[in-house]
Amino acid sequence: MRDVAIVGAAMLKFGRYPDKTVPELGAQACLLALKDAGLTMKEVEIFVSGNLYQANATVGQRILKEIGQTGIPVINVANACATGSTAFREAYMSVASGAYDIAIAVGVEQMGKMGLLGGGGAGGGSGISTEGILGSGLMPAVFGQAGVEHMRKYGTTFEQFAKVAVKNHKHSMANPYSQYQVETSLEDVMNARVVAWPNTLYMCCPTGDGAAAAVITSMDKARQYTTKPIKVAASVLTSDPWSERDLILPDVNTLTRNAAKEAYEKAGLGPKDLDLIELHDCFATAELLHYENLGICGEGEAGRMVDEGETMVGGRIPVAPSGGLLSKGHPLGATGVANICEVVWHLRGEAGDRQVEGAKVGLAHVIGLGSACTIHVLQA
Amino acid sequence: MAQAEAPATPQQKPIVPFLRLPQGPGDKAHLQGSRCRQCGATYLGSRMACSRCFSTEPMEDLRLSDRGELHVFSIVHQSAPGVPVPYVAAIVDLPEGVSVRCNIEGVEPDPSNLRFGMPVEMFTEKVHTDRDGNEIIAFKFRPANGTS
Numbered sequence: 101m102r103d104v105a106i107v108g109a110a111m112l113k114f115g116r117y118p119d120k121t122v123p124e125l126g127a128q129a130c131l132l133a134l135k136d137a138g139l140t141m142k143e144v145e146i147f148v149s150g151n152l153y154q155a156n157a158t159v160g161q162r163i164l165k166e167i168g169q170t171g172i173p174v175i176n177v178a179n180a181c182a183t184g185s186t187a188f189r190e191a192y193m194s195v196a197s198g199a200y201d202i203a204i205a206v207g208v209e210q211m212g213k214m215g216l217l218g219g220g221g222a223g224g225g226s227g228i229s230t231e232g233i234l235g236s237g238l239m240p241a242v243f244g245q246a247g248v249e250h251m252r253k254y255g256t257t258f259e260q261f262a263k264v265a266v267k268n269h270k271h272s273m274a275n276p277y278s279q280y281q282v283e284t285s286l287e288d289v290m291n292a293r294v295v296a297w298p299n300t301l302y303m304c305c306p307t308g309d310g311a312a313a314a315v316i317t318s319m320d321k322a323r324q325y326t327t328k329p330i331k332v333a334a335s336v337l338t339s340d341p342w343s344e345r346d347l348i349l350p351d352v353n354t355l356t357r358n359a360a361k362e363a364y365e366k367a368g369l370g371p372k373d374l375d376l377i378e379l380h381d382c383f384a385t386a387e388l389l390h391y392e393n394l395g396i397c398g399e400g401e402a403g404r405m406v407d408e409g410e411t412m413v414g415g416r417i418p419v420a421p422s423g424g425l426l427s428k429g430h431p432l433g434a435t436g437v438a439n440i441c442e443v444v445w446h447l448r449g450e451a452g453d454r455q456v457e458g459a460k461v462g463l464a465h466v467i468g469l470g471s472a473c474t475i476h477v478l479q480a
Numbered sequence: 481m482a483q484a485e486a487p488a489t490p491q492q493k494p495i496v497p498f499l500r501l502p503q504g505p506g507d508k509a510h511l512q513g514s515r516c517r518q519c520g521a522t523y524l525g526s527r528m529a530c531s532r533c534f535s536t537e538p539m540e541d542l543r544l545s546d547r548g549e550l551h552v553f554s555i556v557h558q559s560a561p562g563v564p565v566p567y568v569a570a571i572v573d574l575p576e577g578v579s580v581r582c583n584i585e586g587v588e589p590d591p592s593n594l595r596f597g598m599p600v601e602m603f604t605e606k607v608h609t610d611r612d613g614n615e616i617i618a619f620k621f622r623p624a625n626g627t628s
Contacts (some may be wrong), residue, residue: 178558216559217557226493226494226608228610229560230496230618231560231562231563232556232559232560232565233617233618233620234581234583235497235569235571235581235582236554236556236559237581241556244555244556245553245570248552248553249552250594254552291509293557293558294557295557295592296556296569297553297554297555298555298591342521342532344579345571345579347580348571348580349551349552349581384599406503
């Protein structure tokens with residue numbers, strides 16, 4: 101495998117775009133990323149599109165009908181919340197393998213104001229939904245239970261989980277791409293209505309629309325297009341290995357730990373080398389679990405870490421300087437590529453008021469329930 | 481000549497295949513699980529092969545206990561349309577090494593009423609009647625009375 105670099109990155113501000121189609125949103129992000137790279141569709145050799153809710157509708161090809169049909173291979177990817185980052189990885193693999201020199205990965209989603217995600221599904225045989233009868237398979241309860249498991253194990257408190265939301269909402273104030281830019285006090289977060297204990301409304305990411313795209317090339321070619329190529333030092337995808345309660349209580353931890361271990365080995369770097377992290381804070385509870393899963397603190401120390409502000413911008417290891425999924429939004433297919441864009445901007449020194457000073461190495465983590473986990477380590 | 485179809489007698493049906501309803505007088509509803517004969521991994525319901533050790537040998541059928549311990553929970557205040565809230569959504573560990581996702585009833589849905597490891601027991605009740613008049617039976621858990 102050869103070295104690969106990101107030479108173009110762009111995203112649309114996440115939010116609501118009821119007047120746009122999914123291909124239009126994706127196309128807009130692609131054009132911006134190509135412009136950022138100084139390339140056109142004419143040079144692109146392979147195109148990978150991530151989208152979940154129109155997974156049967158050749159979104160990638162429809163994007164190319166908006167921006168340029170050259171007959172190149174198009175791959176459409178669906179992989180739960182890790183859809184966008186899996187699309188990025190497919191593009192990465194295409195170039196790293198030597199098969200192609202220039203690729204685009206785009207992630208796009210239009211969710212509108214759809215309700216809670218996930219679900220117990222039909223009850224196998226009876227055809228009756230088990231939701232609310234046999235517990236809950238909706239994401240708020242699943243990640244609520246994952247947080248309660250951390251409380252049980254380590255005595256982590258509701259207040260500590262709430263502090264994650266306070267931090268990420270504060271970070272969002274400096275991110276013009278964020279769906280919400282609303283600062284919340286600890287009291288606001290803790291007194292908001294409970295969606296699924298211990299997550300209150302401000303501890304749950306919103307649904308929305310959005311798109312993000314990245315242009316990648318072999319490292320050899322990258323310098324033709326940019327003075328600041330960002331190296332993809334590791335690109336890892338894992339699924340859930342067998343573990344005791346998985347599928348009953350989805351195990352969001354083990355596959356992240358496996359991915360982190362592999363990513364650090366591939367990059368030849370460790371958690372201490374990271375200058376910033378964009379992780380999958382779909383719920384405030386999730387973020388704390390991933391501090392330990394990514395090895396940025398010891399077992400059971402995540403609560404203390406957020407108490408001491410170590411993951412604030414300006415702290416020891418800033419997490420979610422973008423505002424995270426909690427503020428920036430989580431249009432499923434777009435999320436994984438947008439996280440990569442955010443890290444790229446910090447490593448180029450182009451992240452504006454939220455810039456993590458002197459950032460050289462960043463990590464982007466995404467988890468999709470079912471489960472799929474991607475980790476990308478990027479290096480300036 | 482085709483005979484008119486006799487109307488089917490309404491029956492009780494389990495909401496999920498791994499809930500086994502009583503087969504006769506004296507029998508009790510129970511959850512069904514399986515255990516891998518090679519590595520001992522246990523599962524709720526059945527599996528085609530062991531996802532831990534990949535053994536394809538038919539698994540041992542387990543009749544799971546109706547008592548277990550509360551592992552973790554969430555209090556659901558917002559759910560899909562039509563689902564009554566708030567309620568306790570929980571994961572219960574059974575002594576056979578199987579976990580099960582369920583509602584906990586018989587307790588006010590507030591975190592202060594739930595204790596990690598508290599003993600719980602299974603019961604069944606009708607949750608729905610389908611178009612043909614069949615009663616759909618679900619299992620739920622509640623705090624266990626007395627000693628187990």
